Amino acid sequence: MRRALAVAVAAVVALASPAAAVASVSVTVDRVGVATGLGKRFAFRSTVVNTGPGEARGLVAHLNIASLRPGVYVDPEDWSTSRTRYLDPIPAGATATVRWSLQAVNAGSFAVYVAVLPADAAGRPPTVGRAVRVTVAERRTLDAGGILPLALGVPAVLGLAAGGLALRRRRLVSSV
């Protein structure tokens, strides 16, 4: 009897806990993989389903990007300028769909995922959807070595021209 009471109390506490409240939504995405090229834009949709008995209010959907290979610095702000969406209330059993637009600014393999968390998220784990694997093909856009001849050559040509003119002027003045 005492053990049954303890189990019941634990169950009530678990159900009433914030983590349980967040678990009443689920997140799905409409794509599992994207293959694209550097600089290309792509988009996918995530759907938040309210699986709980009541209306889900104050949900925040957030997009994040991580490189799956070490040595690639990823600034998610460069990939998408609108990574946080504040969702309207979702009635029980209803869904909310969010379209995410991104631009591939690094080459490599990346995971893009959406996390949904309540506005009063302190201490609660977010609900995370499946990661979308994004493969961005390498495209060399900048040959850093090539800048030196240009950076030296343009001023050199202009400097020679300016110097030549100055010399010619000086000769003209001295001849007069």
Add this chain to the structure above:
Amino acid sequence: MSGNRSAPGWWVVLGQELRDVWLGGRGPALTFAFSLILSAVAYLVATNTALNFLEQREAVGLIVQVTVAMGGILVVIAAADAISGERDRGTLEALLLAPVPRRQIAAGKLAAALSLWPAAFLVALPYVWFLGRGVGVVGDAVVVGLLVGSLLALELGALGLVLSLFAGSNRVSLALSLFVLLGLFAPTQLSAGAQQGWAGDLMLRANPLTAGVHYVGRVLVDGHSLGRDADLLVAPAVAAVALAAVALLASGRMRLRPGGAR
């Protein structure tokens, strides 16, 4: 100011001034200095091999913004010297005695000062091509740079000419021109937060320099179409036309001494 009877006066003045600017050595020296600055900026951004795609577009935007700003400075330096420089050198009297209307003298001098802008733009083209060829923004960069830079060059050239007409000395004219230029550029250094809200937005759009520089960024960095933010070009266009008109009208009052007798 003798010479070609068939050519209009401003054309004769322009020819003389172009020779002064380009064969006299001032134009080549200023263009050479400008190329050194562009080389330093381009080298710093291009040798950062960690640049991602977007940052490379930002690098092109930076080169175009530096070109537009430096082109404006070159033009304002030349225009601010146009009348007050002649006055200081004691050559204005001979110029005023020439059988050329004073507005045409001013128009010729303004056009000669403006010749520094296309030269600066030509110098910038190799850098724009180098940084922008891989990210497909060279065409946009050329169009946007030429459009915004031409408007700002006309506006700043006209401003320099007006100040040169009325300044007591060449030093005052140059100092005032650069002071106004710095004042116009100052809002570009404000943090993004300070540019939010209606007051920040109004300041951004009303100031021809900040509006022009932001237009460059919107097209080259954000990837907007040329027409999407065209409203940002209103202030530069209005300022260019208005200041050019003021400069030509005010040049009718060109005097041997500022505020003095004819």
